[in-house]
């Protein structure tokens with residue numbers, strides 16, 4: 098049977114763009130790609146990239162304070178000029194979108210700037226009615242913000258809206274306690290908004306190492322975020338022309354200029370035609386795939402957030418690349434999701450992590466926990482008491498490093514380097530054998546000599562030596 102394309106990709110985000118480009122440029126495959134919005138997807142247009150630029154912008158006040166501590170008594174950040182920043186941000190996103198589009202075109206990929214849905218195992222239909230056949234279809238449509246399902250929620254914003262606001266809200270409520278809530282509360286507070294964060298749990302970042310969660314929670318308070326733990330909004334009502342009244346579960350109510358929901362994301366599978374076709378979906382609507390990213394319909398594959406494995410850009414990219422190598426390059430490649438490093442870009446300290454948390458390690462068996470908590474020289478001299486924390490979790494018996502957690506400036510940069518030896522199965526002795534780079538924060542990772550406590554197994558919870 099003749100097809101219009103060897104491969105048709107739905108979604109021009111991290112996973113789809115990589116798969117399309119590799120298939121076309123490395124393996125000479127005839128590829129078409131549909132994107133309903135801006136090329137680059139969530140990460141480039143409304144995620145990682147604009148978020149990190151806003152994190153940088155939000156540091157001005159802290160940088161001025163530190164400069165004063167270093168002998169610049171006049172240092173002041175002044176007021177943030179949102180229109181100025183926003184204009185620059187838009188130009189940067191245009192540039193990146195152009196680069197992604199150009200990369201695909203250069204590889205010979207045909208771009209269809211419209212929504213696609215699947216009609217059968219080899220046919221997609223574009224929004225303009227055009228039908229296209231392909232030997233293989235790759236679904237890389239990502240996820241969408243999920244709302245909490247409360248009355249008046251349409252009055253709130255979602256993470257996409259942070260990057261397109263006309264002005265900064267004076268008083269804002271962020272709802273949630275995950276990656277996005279923590280980063281967005283940090284940004285909004287740093288840019289000058291009076292920021293309240295409502296989270297229904299007792300410490301933010303559920304699923305992360307408990308000790309580290311407490312540090313991030315305390316830091317949010319320390320930077321001036323009005324943190325409401327055990328709090329959840331029950332309804333939103335319009336108040337006057339431009340404000341929203343939020344009623345919380347405990348019956349109290351408050352008025353905000355803006356409410357931002359950061360209450361999770363869900364796979365964007367609605368309206369794609371998957372149920373009709375018999376593509377197996379999971380409980381959250383995610384596409385169920387095997388280790389080769391193949392769905393229950395053999396000609397259809399899926400990568401990235403839509404499969405809800407590990408929802409991070411480098412993972413989507415690796416899945417897309419592996420798919421292209423496997424299906425078109427005769428180089429079968431599976432993605433190992435077991436040791437994925439990540440960072441939460443809060444300020445002044447980030448939380449970065451790879452491997453098991455202390456709680457996961459304890460459930461698995463005996464392990465030694467090494468913790469170093471200290472005031473970094475740079476911020477200490479600048480006048481701040483803020484502490485950095487580094488933690489290694491080491492399996493008793495094998496000496497293998499099972500987990501590393503860093504709460505400190507540029508922790509994301511450090512964890513990337515730690516992920517390499519950990520992926521190679523490094524032991525604590527391997528870490529100790531590395532000569533320290535002095536004076537740095539990272540040297541703590543190779544100079545922690547005595548365990549702070551032992552977890553799991555019979556000798557658990559007996560502090561061996563205090564750090």
Ligand SMILES: Cc1cc2nc3c(=O)[nH]c(=O)nc-3n(C[C@H](O)[C@H](O)[C@H](O)COP(=O)(O)OP(=O)(O)OC[C@H]3O[C@@H](n4cnc5c(N)ncnc54)[C@H](O)[C@@H]3O)c2cc1C
Pocket residue numbers: 107108109110111112113131132133134135136137138139140141143144145146148211212213214237238239240256277365369400401402403408409410411413
């Ligand atoms: C605010 C925020 C911050 C983030 N920060 C980070 C970070 O710092 N680090 C990190 O690693 N990850 C981060 N992420 C997660 C990261 O953005 C995602 O994991 C990644 O973008 C997933 O890539 P993807 O290819 O699966 O989907 P996406 O990048 O979401 O791409 C899917 C694309 O498909 C298009 N599409 C959807 N349906 C159709 C259709 N029917 N027809 C045509 N096109 C369609 C969409 O318009 C979109 O462009 C962040 C996410 C958010 C929301």
Ligand SMILES: NC(=O)c1ccc[n+]([C@@H]2O[C@H](COP(=O)([O-])OP(=O)(O)OC[C@H]3O[C@@H](n4cnc5c(N)ncnc54)[C@H](O)[C@@H]3O)[C@@H](O)[C@H]2O)c1
Pocket residue numbers: 244245246272273274275276277278280296297302303329359360361362407408409439440441442
């Ligand atoms: N730095 C990064 O790498 C980065 C940054 C942002 C996002 N991401 C990715 O995007 C994903 C989505 O981020 P996210 O923060 O939206 O999701 P999340 O799953 O990390 O957090 C969602 C939060 O919302 C809370 N919540 C859920 N339903 C609620 C309700 N009805 N009422 C009140 N609270 C509710 C949850 O308890 C949780 O704290 C992340 O899991 C991550 O994979 C990564």
